[in-house]
Amino acid sequence: MKKLDARFIKGIVGPDPVLEDGTPQIAFIGRSNVGKSSVINSLTGQKGLARTSQFPGRTREINVFRIEDRVYLMDLPGYGYAKYSQEMRRRLLRLIDWYLIRSPIRPRRIVFIIDGEIGPTADDLEVLEALETTGTPIVILANKMDKVKPSRTPVRLGEIAAAVGAHPIIPYSAETGLGRKELAAELFG
Secondary structure, eight states, X not given: OOOXXXXXXXXXXXXXXXXXXXXXXXXXXXXXXXXXXXXXXXXXXXXTSSOOOSSTTOOOSEEEEEETTTEEEEEOOOBOOTTSOHHHHHHHHHHHHIIIIISSOOXXXXXXXXXXXXXXXXXHHHHHHHHHTTTOOEEEEEEXXXXXXXXXXXXXXXXHHHHHOSSOEEEOOTTTOTTHHHHHHHHHO
């Protein structure tokens, strides 16, 4: 798969003209350190497009990336990071809630990233339930599948499917490229 034309536009923390320019938006959300930025880099074929870190909680605003001059990828802050102050956690949760639940702007699709090795956590399932109330199509991206033993993969994917319901699930690895073509087809095809 070829490298996509992608560039960082800006980080936002509330209403912004970029949200209302008519460009379709695809939101990427998941727990802190689940690999949202790594997935964006892998998907676009650009290693340094979205800043990554070994330390959870790096993203503290909604980072907007323009892809192929036709869609925005919205990299949301992660949830569930315990080392943030209470105020920072509340602020980030309010930002996520505003953009995905309360804002009149609706993304075309939500890519809900879970850790494929661990499976969906209680926090993941709680957030997924809230997202389902919006009616926005949700794709479950099981990242880090390269860490699951091949013999265990079908069992793990079955467990994920049982937990998340009827949403499409794409096994993915930002490290190996597993699922990249499938995700691109789902989002841009």
